[in-house]
Amino acid sequence: MSAPDHAEGHGHAHGGAAHGSFKGYLIGFVLSVILTAIPFWLVMSGAIDNKQATAIVIMAFAVVQIVVHMVFFLHMKTASEGGWSMLALIFTLILVVIVLTGSLWVMYHLNANMMPGLHDMREMP
């Protein structure tokens, strides 16, 4: 039986110093300052004339910044906790996408298709 070996082998496997370095935090911070400043500047100055284009650009910036935070601040790696945290994250993202796109899609079409045609108040008795 090799019980002492077990204890040694796993004692510091999980709780090691695998949470970031000064350089990592600094890179993450500088990146997120840039990724925050640009969308604020875009909206405040109105640099892009087209509002829809501006909206798409600032949403893209938000997605990139979320990834930056995940990598440099939350230290997400595909291997952390034996891959289970990544699996939980992917599962959550799928649910979030279903909730967001589903709600917006259904409600948008509800407004567009049902309000004027089917219930026209002028035809009410």
Next chain:
Amino acid sequence: MDSIATTAGTEPVFHLEEEHVHAEGSSTMLGFWLYLMSDCLIFAMLFAAYGVLGANYAAGPAPKDLFDLDLVAVNTTMLLLSSITYGFAMLTMDKGRVAATQAWLAVTGLFGLAFLSIELYEFAHMIHEGATPQRSAFLSSFFTLVGTHGLHVTFGIVWLVTLMTQVARFGLIEANRRRVMCLSMFWHFLDVVWIGVFTFVYLMGMLR
């Protein structure tokens, strides 16, 4: 534990051998991550509600009449700064420096308080102008979403003060290090949610 290991050869003990593999608290990080993911779903619901209701002003004030982007920019800066100071707290904790860790945690808490104060000032200003949560569907969903985030920050600060007291009393023992790491995930996660809030609520609200 050792007594079990030495007698394992003579007695048929099968399942207890597993317990050596997992140190106390080794699964806390994964469990806390799962909690954060469930929290993420709560925020997804609130974002969806805001996305559906956010354009219904009921002839009341619209985002353009209410939001002050300069204020939001300052607010965002506070939260970003608190994120990197928490990172410094983690780094000093790794080196085992108690006083420096406490100092960085205190700085993080102050930035959190600054964020909350600015948010409460904004809310008070809006309510003073008659833009209360019951004014329109837009304002109901706005106050629910942003307020829930603010409540999370509030509880994060309560947790931070509790932890600082724990570290002051017991030092950077293994249990306290684990707690500081959990709060680190919580704090950075709130920053991630705020990215969604300032993009989806404030910036895109001003575009409408």
